[in-house]
Amino acid sequence: MAICGPKLSLCGLIISVWGVIQLVFMGIFYYFHSVALAEDLPEFEQPDTKNVDEYLKAFYADIDKGYTQNAYNCWIAALLYLVTMFVSAHQFWANNRSSLSV
Amino acid sequence: MASLFRSAEMTLCQLFLQSEAAYACVSELGELGLVQFRDLNPDVNVFQRKFVNEVRRCDEMERKLRYLEKEIKKDKIPMLDTGENPEAPQPREMIDLEATFEKLENELREVNQNAEALKRNFLELTELKQILRKTQVFFDEHEGGIHSTESMTRALISDDSIARQSTLGPVQLGFVAGVILRERIPAFERMLWRACRGNVFLRQAEIETPLEDPSTGDQVYKSVFIIFFQGDQLKTRVKKICEGFRATLYPCPEAPADRREMAMGVMTRIEDLNTVLGQTQDHRHRVLVAAAKNIKNWFIKVRKIKAIYHTLNLFNLDVTQKCLIAECWVPVLDLENIQLALRRGTERSGSSVPPILNRMDTPEDPPTYNHTNKFTSAFQTLIDSYGIASYREMNPAPYTIITFPFLFAVMFGDLGHGSLMMLFGLWMVLKEKPLAAKKSDNEIWNIFFGGRYIIFLMGVFSMYTGLIYNDMFAKSLNIFGSSWQVKNISKADAISITSVHMLDPATDDYFDYSYAIGMDPVWQLAKNKIIFQNSFKMKISIILGITHMLFGVSMSLFNHMYFKNKLSIICEFIPQVIFLVFLFFYMVMLMFIKWFMYYATNERTHITYSTRCAPSILITFINMMLNKETDYEKICETPYLFAGQGGIQKLLVFCALICVPWMLLAKPIMIMRSRKQQSISSNTHQPMTTENGVDSELPVHNNMVHQPPTQPGGHDSEPMAEIFIHQGIHTIEYVLGSVSHTASYLRLWALSLAHAQLSEVLWNMVLKKGLGFDGWIGGIGLYIIFAFWSCLTVSILVLMEGLSAFLHTLRLHWVEFQSKFYSGTGYAFQPFSFENILDSASNTKEE
Incomplete structure (x- = not known):
């Protein structure tokens, strides 16, 4: 049974393939603390201390947490896209089959 | 000579066909599609031609077929398209076809009337x-x-x-x-x-x-x-x-x-009528289904017959009525094939007299015919939409295959967007046959599909420039390890630092060896990224532009050499090259010298080779043109890059300025002198010979009389004043053009900057929002926002920006490159080919 039309399912298929590839890679880069992605971390408050060592410790902890969190978030989104991909692929297949049988 | 660089050599031929064999021969030529027939009776009314009756019959048949097709479409019966290409039927078969169509049409009309x-x-x-x-x-x-x-x-x-x-x-x-x-x-x-x-x-x-x-x-x-x-x-x-x-x-x-009684009667009558109506519908359906099987085939047959008779109408009848005389343009290399086709046609018609193919000399300009294949045809179309090349002129299309995607990629440099485009092109190239068989009538899709090889190449080249710019969806890839490090920041600075870091190669931050390929990824995070990239990209655009223009000018040399135009080589090509090289290519050389000689340093001893003392290329060039001294700091000792630069520059400008009157006056004066001499000699020796004496030596053909003889030289008969004006316009165009075209190549930099900035903005405004979520909700947020971002990326960055970069590239080729050598005043070779006729017929039908 086809819910989406052929165009929508094709669009979903393309976006989800792209999403899976890009998000998996971005997750890996976040996991390894890529500097290029440092600009795209969740915002956190500046540690409220004047002691340099303490400041750095708190700062690094925040950064590390942000990186790990984003890595997992990317992978979650990639998983969701994987599901979308299967759904769209099924829809695409269903559309093709129904158009062939007519 | 290889016909890749020039259009094919053409020749005018006279063709004598025996009346009986003419039909079969023309049919064979139509299948071949290499012959362009000329109308030999242009002053004869369409209705007075020989085969008017046959054409009319074909029109009638076509009308019947269209009627059938309309009815078939109304009933939504699928039409069988086997894709086969039946040969043009024999003339006697035409009667059968006519009878069949007549019968079908009548039957259908009757059924419809009854219904x-x-x-x-x-x-x-x-x-x-x-x-x-x-x-x-x-x-x-x-x-x-x-x-x-x-x-x-x-x-x-x-x-x-x-x-x-x-x-x-x-x-x-x-x-x-x-x-x-x-x-x-x-x-x-x-x-x-x-x-x-x-x-x-x-x-x-x-x-x-x-x-x-x-x-x-x-x-x-x-x-x-x-x-x-x-x-x-x-x-x-x-x-x-x-x-x-x-x-x-x-x-x-x-x-x-x-x-009540009446109602009963009506009910029964309605029921009876229903059964009758159903039977009528069934009958109609049966007739249409039978017709639908063959209709495409019939269409092709009828169109072929019609095309053949149309062509036969262009021929001249011999005095004895025994043979038809045709005149046609033929590519010299394909004469053999045409002879073979003619022989096949004669055999098929069972005639014993072979057709005669005579080459003729003509003063007319032959049509331009470039051999193309599915790969080059898209590039040839880009060139032809500016203007069809003059006969045997240098064809820019082969060079465009490389320069077009390259200049596009300079503006569209992004690894991510490039690979999207490349994948789209690759898909179209790989699925070529099934996609072509679909024959969509969507105009935009057809444009994309026609340019599939261009799109693929543009994508590949964009991936390369993206790698050089180190840009992938506005993020950099650190593949080979950055050559920068952070050294001069202490732990204590960590709290106070707020702004983005500025990269200074003069400090210890830089390792003194560069990143393996392209830009160092660290520039993505640097504060002075745009300043650095602008200087790099501007110089690159000027270097590419001047190389491109010089290449265009050197193409004109091949044109002059081919047309044996020695005067133009001396009076146009040489001063043009000197002008461009001495002024603009010199500027390119200054850029390279600056790149090689100067480096970032803060040491006092090397101050003359530091960034501080590196002279600005633009200022140097402007002062060179205005003949002014460049200001400089005392510690730098000199405003020049090398010793004797001032003198050399004066010499270069002087030489370049000399070239302007040389271009402007030399050629017209030479023409004037040669004309004077010619008139003196003709007055004294041969008073009878006209100036275009070549014509009188040509064999005179029956149709040659009404064609105005055109001279290959182009301006033999032009009045002197016109030649001066032409040359003046040409010179002004070239001199001013050199300046404005050089500046025009800066669009390479401008669009590349715009593209990079736009993709950065898109990342920061959209995808960053998806990455900024705190906690696990971010996964779902990212899922939604990524969909937005990807749609925007495709629609704005790949489609719109791609289109604008494409148009700018097209302009750079049409105006900046082709104006240097390409006149584009020819006319296209339009061979008599069934393939073209059938294609255009099916296209007009769908519209």
């Missing part, structure tokens, strides 16, 4: 049925059968009139019933009221189900009405109004029993 009559009948019966049913309701509302009229009277006519009537006796009320289009009801009602002064009573009820109009096939909504009135005068009036409103009136018996 229409039946449908009309059916409509009438249904309307009658509805009337009987609805009026029944009216009558039922007023119980008592015969008394109904009395009750009506009471309702209709006021008390005093009843009183009046009662004295006159019982009133006789008549009524008419009918059916009318629903939208006419209000006007109809008003009209009745006014025309009959309110003395009629109208009741109406809507028919819920739409009825089919038999003539148009539309579904229409109608209403049943019944009008009560009194007296004959009103009756005629009411009937006239009904007529005027195109209402159909039906007899409706007054007695209920009669009505």
Whole structure:
């Protein structure tokens, strides 16, 4: 049974393939603390201390947490896209089959 | 000579065909598609030509086929398209075809007529049925059968009139019933009221189900009405109004029993009609299905016959009526193939006399014919849409195959967007055959599909430049390890630092060896990224632009050499090259010298080679043109990059300026002198010879008389003043063009900057929002926002930016590159080819 039309399912298929590839890679880069992605971390408050060592410790902890969190978030989104991909692929297949049988 | 760089060599041929063999030969030539026939009787009316009858018959057949096709489409029967290409049938087969089509058309028309009559009948019966049913309701509302009229009277006519009537006796009320289009009801009602002064009573009820109009096939909504009135005068009036409103009136018996009986009769008749209608439909369907199997094939056959007779109409008839004479343009290399085709045609027609193919000399410019394949044709189209190359002129298309995607990629440099484009192109290239077979009539898709190789190459080149710019969706990839490190920041600075870091290669941050390929990824995070990239990209654009233009100018040398135009080489090509090289290529060299000589350092001892003392190229160039001294700091010691630069620059400018009058005057003066000499010599020696004496030596052909002889040199007959003006325009265009075209290549930098910035903005404004979520909700947020981001990336960055970069690249090729050597004043070779004729026929049909 086809819910989406052929165009929508094709669009979903393309976006989800792209999403899976890009998000998996971005997750890996976040996991390894890529500097290029440092600009795209969740915002956190500046540690409220004047002691340099303490400041750095708190700062690094925040950064590390942000990186790990984003890595997992990317992978979650990639998983969701994987599901979308299967759904769209099924829809695409269903559309093709129904158009062939007519 | 390889025809890749120039159009194919053409020759005018005369073709003698025996009348019997002509049809078969032309059919073979049409399959081959390498011959362009010329009209030998241009002053003969279309209707006075020899094969006018046959063309007419073909037109008639085509009309019948179109009718059939329309009917087939109406019934939504799939038409079988086997893709096979039947040969043009023999002339005698035409009669069979005609008979078949005639039979089919007649049958179909008859069936349609019958069906229409039946449908009309059916409509009438249904309307009658509805009337009987609805009026029944009216009558039922007023119980008592015969008394109904009395009750009506009471309702209709006021008390005093009843009183009046009662004295006159019982009133006789008549009524008419009918059916009318629903939208006419209000006007109809008003009209009745006014025309009959309110003395009629109208009741109406809507028919819920739409009825089919038999003539148009539309579904229409109608209403049943019944009008009560009194007296004959009103009756005629009411009937006239009904007529005027195109209402159909039906007899409706007054007695209920009669009505019931009539309704029964109508019902049975409707049922009978239904079966008959079904059978008619079946028959029609059978006829159409049979026709649908062959219709494409028939179309091809008929179009081929028509094309052949059209071509035969262009031929001249011999005096003896035994043979037809044709004149045609033919590529010299394909003469062999054409001979073979002609022989095949003769054999097929069973004629014994072989056709004769004669080469002729002509002063006319032959058509331009570039051999293309599916890969080069898209590039050739880009060139041809500017102007068809003059005959045997250098064809820019082969170079465009590389320069076009490259210049595009300079503006579109992004690894991510490039790979999207490349994948799209690759998909179209790999799925070429199934996609081409689909024959979509979507114009945009056809443009994309036609340019699939261009799109693929543009994508690949963009990936390369993206790697050089180190840009992938506005993020950099650190593949080979950055050459920068953070050294001069202490732990204590960590708290105080707030702004983005500025990269300074003069400090210890830089390792003193560069990143392996392209930009160092660290620039993505640097504050001075744009300043650094601008200087790099601007210089690159100028270097590429001047190389491109110099290449264009050197192409003109090949043109002059081919056309043996020594005067133009000396008076145009050489000064042009000198002008461009001495001024602009010198500037390019300054850029390289600056890149190699200067480096970032803060040391006092090397200050003359530091960034501080590196002279600005633009300022140096402007001062060179204005002949001014460049200002410089005392510690730098000199404003120049190398010793003696000032003197050399003066010399270069002087030489370049000399070139301007050289370009402007030398050629016209030389032409003037040679003309004077010629006229003197012709006056003294051969007073009879005209200036274009070549023509008199040519064999005169029967059709040659009315063609104006054109000179290959181009300006032999032009008056002197015109030559001066032309040369003046040409020179001004070139000199000013060198400046403006150089500046025009800066669009490479501007668009590249715009593209990089736009993709950065898109990342920061959209995708960053998805990455900024705190906690696990971010996964779902990212899922949604990524979809937005990817759609925007494709629509704005790949499609829109891609289109704008494409157009700018096209301009750079058409204006900046081709203006240096390409005149584009030729006309295209349009061979007589069935393939083209069938393609264009099927395209116009779909529109």
